[in-house]
Amino acid sequence: MDYVNLASEKTLRAVRKNPINFGLRYKEYGHSASILDYSDEKITEMLLGVYTDTKHLLVDGDYFIDMKDVIRTGCILEDVSYKKKPALNVDGTENYSINNIHYFYVKGYFLITKNEVNGRKKHFINSYLLKTKAIRLSRGKHEGLYCIKNDYELLQVFKDVYLPKDLFHAIKYYINGTFWRDQYKISDFIVESETKINWCK
Numbered sequence: 001m002d003y004v005n006l007a008s009e010k011t012l013r014a015v016r017k018n019p020i021n022f023g024l025r026y027k028e029y030g031h032s033a034s035i036l037d038y039s040d041e042k043i044t045e046m047l048l049g050v051y052t053d054t055k056h057l058l059v060d061g062d063y064f065i066d067m068k069d070v071i072r073t074g075c076i077l078e079d080v081s082y083k084k085k086p087a088l089n090v091d092g093t094e095n096y097s098i099n100n101i102h103y104f105y106v107k108g109y110f111l112i113t114k115n116e117v118n119g120r121k122k123h124f125i126n127s128y129l130l131k132t133k134a135i136r137l138s139r140g141k142h143e144g145l146y147c148i149k150n151d152y153e154l155l156q157v158f159k160d161v162y163l164p165k166d167l168f169h170a171i172k173y174y175i176n177g178t179f180w181r182d183q184y185k186i187s188d189f190i191v192e193s194e195t196k197i198n199w200c201k
Contacts, residue, residue: 001041001044001045001048001050001132001174001178002177003132003134003173003174003177003178004044004048004132004133005044006040006041006044007040007043007044007047011047012040012043012044015035015043015047016035016036016043019035022047024043024046024047025046025051025056025058025064026038026046026051029051029053029054029056029064030042030046030051030053030054031053031054045178048128048131048132049064049127049128049131050128050178050179051064052178052179054066055067055068055179057111057125057128057179058128059111059123059124059125059127059128060108060123060124060125060126060127060128061118061123061124063117063118064117065111065113065117065123066113066117067111067175067179069113069114069115069117070111070112070113070114070175070186071112071113071114071186071188072111072112072186072188072189072190073109073110073111073112073171073175073186073188073189073190074109074110074112074189074190074191074192075106075107075108075109075110075167075170075191075192076106076107076108076110076191076192076193077104077105077106077107077167077191077192077193077197078105078106078107078142078145078193078194079105079142079145080096080101080102080103080104080105081101081102081103081105081142082100082101082102083100083101083102084100086100095200096197096198096199096200097200097201098150098153098154098155098164098199098200098201099153099201101150101153101164102149102150103138103147103148103149103150104147104148104149104150104164104166104167105138105142105145105146105147106135106145106146106147106148106167107145107146108124108126108146109124109125109126109129109135109170109171110122110123110124110125111123111125111175125175126146128174129146129170129174130146132174134169134170134173134174135147135148135170148166148167148169148170149166150164150166151166152164152165152166152169155199155201156168158187158188158189158190159188161190162199162201163189163190163191163199164191164199167189167191168189171186171189172184
């Protein structure tokens with residue numbers, strides 16, 4: 001994984017000495033039944049629940065999904081914070097101007113599979129993204145959510161819908177980039193929100 005620092009030498013040695021203690025599933029999802037056949041990079045991936053050789057990922061709920069079965073990705077947006085208080089639209093709703101957003105507050109990221117796995121098609125990946133530092137925990141008013149900074153201040157089109165580019169960042173690098181080396185391999189991305197948001201450039 002190009003976006004994650006290697007595990008420490010101490011951890012790598014411990015894994016090779018006694019992989020059972022780390023719960024790695026390389027015998028099922030790796031390319032070899034011997035831990036000694038794995039590079040530092042591959043062990044680091046496996047510690048994150050990533051098995052790129054067979055395209056499997058450990059998701060929230062402690063089960064694996066086959067990434068080849070993923071057809072859509074998305075996140076649940078709970079709130080945003082502003083750089084400066086926005087003017088209200090004529091109908092009394094807030095103006096969601098992309099260049100005025102400071103942070104996005106997300107309840108979670110998910111992958112949707114074509115077939116059911118563990119009794120569901122929607123699989124949350126918050127634990128994985130948190131370990132890779134693609135997302136981070138919020139504090140204060142937004143405690144319990146994950147915050148993503150609005151760095152790009154740009155909208156990007158997904159299936160004819162304009163959505164904030166920063167919200168796709170975690171999927172772009174840590175899903176598409178990691179498993180496919182193609183940052184737009186799975187480009188069907190959605191943003192769910194209880195509040196209807198019409199993004200403005």
